[in-house]
Amino acid sequence: MxxxxxxxxxxxxxxxxxxxxxxxxxxxxxxxxxxxxxxxxxxxxxxxxxxxxxxxxTNIYDGLTYRGPDTKLVPGLATSWETLDDGKRIRFKLREGVKFHDGEPFNAEAVKFTFDRLMGPEGSKGPQKSNYASIDHVEVIDDNTVDFHLKQPDPVLLTKLAGYGAMIVPPKYIAEHGEDYFNTHPVGTxxxxxxxxxxxxxxxxxxxxxxxxxxxxxxxxxxxxxxxxxxxxxxxxxxxxxxxxxxxxxxxxxxxxxxxxxxxxxxSPSPTVYALRFNTKNGITKDVKVRKALIYGVDRQAIIDSILGGEASPIASFQGKLSFGYDPSMKPLPYDPAKAKELLKEAGVQPGAPVQIDIRGNDATFNEVVQAVASYLQIVGINATIKPYETNVLLNDIIPKGKTGAMFQQSWGGWTLDFDNTAYFMYHTGEKWNPYDSDPKMDEMLESQRAITDRAKREEILRNIANYAADRALEMPLYNLNAxxxxxxxxxxxxxxxxxxxxxxxxxxx
Structure with a gap:
């Protein structure tokens, strides 16, 4: 107590x-x-x-669709939708009689405004735009009907419309009060x-x-x-x-x-996963042998058993079992300190070589986890130091600007329950959460699966992405934690x- x-x-x-x-x-x-x-x-x-x-x-805003705790997708501000033109157009029928908190009516113009804004200069300032990149434009058919014209079919779009950047916002309110005011005085439905x-x-x-x-x-x-x-x-x-x-x-x-x-x-079972990602551009972790050595050097199952009290499960890729694209045949690299030392020697890393691990300072549980990681790395000859940051500083400055140490904490909710929502942001060239790596093969795989509506084919590509990321050791996968x-x-x-x-x-x- x-x-x-x-x-x-x-x-x-x-x-x-x-x-x-x-x-x-x-x-x-x-x-x-x-x-x-x-x-x-x-x-x-x-x-x-x-x-x-x-x-x-989620209590202030609505999307066109809604996904609740049972993970089932149901109507939100749209009462129904139909897919047309081989998946390149979606027609939404909108709920009538809905008003924003300020009394402004919700209608097709509000939907168009929301997505014009998201896909335009204002949306470009934030992290959400690429999640909706399949949208070409929104067309108003009448007050209660809109068509989403897509650049290509997007099998995850209906789920994406249930959260985050797709939340419907009030055009007149924002025009009257301005963007800065809206940031701190939100209005939804x-x-x-x-x-x-x-x-x-x-x-x-x-x-x-x-x-x-x-x-x-x-x-x-x-x-x-x-x-x-x-x-x-x-x-x-x-x-x-x-x-x-x-x-x-x-x-x-x-x-x-x-x-x-x-x-x-x-x-509750959760999609949230934890990893220590690697700086693949600078220092000793530029070498894939070193990255794999560090993974071999940490007994992640022991950490789950001793620190996480059964509230987590091991992962082989940066996703949990709830994720579409999860490959049950993938197994985490085993704890093998002898193999770790062998790879470090092959890479020319001297005993006592330093690595810095950047973490969120307010995450008490992860702090314990990373202390254990540092102790394991010490055993294989790596001197790991831990640098805590205030969360917003780490997420908005240190990681996106490529100012981390050799390893850095990344936890990810994967809220769409689809590996694309994780993998594209983590591995595609130029994305906010990928400050170091650029891999044309990875980019091609990530882009190709976004246009595929055949679930089996798309799942195969997502699993290939997970295996390719693991083969390149882009992160040390740690665990999938319950909420x-x-x-x-x-x-x-x-x-x-x-x-x-x-x-x-x-x-x-x-």
Whole structure:
């Protein structure tokens, strides 16, 4: 259990830092308070790729389609769709009578505006545009009908329309207030509407009575950005937080939460995978022999057993079993320190050679994992040092700009449950998450599968991509981690989403 003095100190510190976001206790009638480990910095759908954005914004925005915790794709703002012209055109019938939170009507013009914006200069500033590159243009047929004209068939597009950059935004509101204002004052058509946002502290939402679907049972959602896991758990124990969302809960704190009669731990199979990716351009990890040596040198199964408490499974590629493209025949490279030493010697690496591993500083569980990785590497003659960064700095500056050490943490949600959503961003030349590598063969495979509608053929290519990435040792695959939620028992009807995109209109609190 967390000591009372530490708990009191954590709560007092948050009270000073949190301001208005501490004013109402979590147990206020009709209010649910949620701890999220990261402030995305912008609430504009085109600006983000972060799961912690989606865990909030899924309540603010709608897409044309929707995928809930059961992973089934159902109508959202589109009531139906049909594929035409051999997959190069999709016609959507739109839901009538829907309004944005500011009263602006949702219609075909709003859909066209959303995707013109996503595929234009504004979308080019963010990380989402390439995910929708198959879209050529959107044509308005009438107020309630749009045609998506595609450059080529896209077998994953309907799923992509359920999240992130495809969330429908209000044209008149953005034109009137401007892009910068929209970043911090979001407006959508979802079950909750924006109230206030304090950077680095939290965001507040309230029930939207004009929502087109099932009205929210809660009156207010109060999200607090708490990066320190022990503080988040302390706040959960104190009753100031009702839900702590992934990836906050350290495995070691699960018994503490389960031991509290007012709390529980809920887990769900998740697409989220963890790896240590390699700098393939500079230093000793430029050599594939060295990269494979480092993989051979780490007993990843032992790390899963000793640190992750059975809440993870080993992976051979940068995807889990939920991913389309997962190859069950692939096996992780075994733990073989003798082989690691042999390869390092062949590559001319001297004993004691240094490598730097860059990680997110607030991820307590991964910090333990990487400490173990460093210890294993020490055994095979590599002196690994760990450099923690504030999450936004690592993700927005260090990795995309190619300023990492030899290895760097990459966790990825793979929310489309399709390996394309991971592999294209990680391996294609010029992508934000691929600052070092450029491989024409890989690029050709990645591009070719995007236009194939034959599931078997496409799956074969995705599996080939996974095997090719493993053969080149582009990362050290670590594990597929369950989604772990800490929750107050006053919360009712909560269903954990595998991808942590939580829509909370059906949730209530005692």
């Amino acid at each position: 967390i000591k009372k003095q530490g708990l009191r100190t954590a709560i007092m510190a948050l009270a000073v830092a949190g301001g208005a976001f501490m004013a109402s206790p979590a147990w206020a009638a009709g209010t649910m308070t949620i701890s999220s480990p990261q402030d995305p910095g912008s609430w504009d759908p085109v600006d983000t790729f972060l799961v912690n954005w989606a865990s909030v914004a 979802g079950p909750f509407k924006f109230v206030s946002y304090e950077p680095k502290v939290g965001i507040k939402l309230e029930k939207f009575d004009g929502f087109w679907g099932d009205k929210a049972k809660l009156d207010h959602l109060n999200y607090r950005f708490i990066s320190e896991p022990s503080t988040a758990v302390a706040e959960l124990q104190a009753g100031r937080v009702d839900l702590v969302i992934p990836p906050t809960i350290p495995i070691g704190m699960i018994p503490t939460i389960k031991g509290d009669p007012n709390l529980d731990v809920v887990t 772990i939620f800490g929750i107050s028992k006053r919360v009712k009807n909560f269903t954990p989403a595998p991808d942590s995109r939580l829509r909370l209109n059906e949730v209530s609190v005692d």
